[in-house]
Amino acid sequence: MTGPLITTPVKPGIHARCGATVLTGHAEGLRARVDLVPLNRAGEIHVLCAGLNTYTLTRDGLVHRDAGRIAGTALTGPVLAEHACHRQVPADQRATTTPTITPRTEGIPY
Ligand SMILES: [Zn+2]
Secondary structure, X not given: OOOOOOOOOOEEEEOOOOOOEEEEEEEOOXXXXXXXXXXXXXXXXXXXXXXXXXXXXXXXXEEEOOHHHXXXXXXXXXXXXEOOOXXXXXXXXXXXXXXXXXOOOOOOOO
């Protein structure tokens, strides 16, 4: 895709100012640099209240999450926050990769 609203694949890198590992790319024409910690809904709200942008990491690159995309369910993929140096994400604001459904072991006859 070429043009002013280009989305490019992300590239890993090191932020020169703080040394953190970040992903960089263009999200619909906007240069984006994000942290690697995926956020849950509470984490995204905290990031937005701090005045930072959030992005969804897709196969093609980063997609900026505006109000419609945040409210919608069309985008699947980890939600990543715009990089801010030395910002720590509390454990309760991180997305978990563990399944929310616990396996049933009761009633299995073997
Ligand atoms: Zn930094």
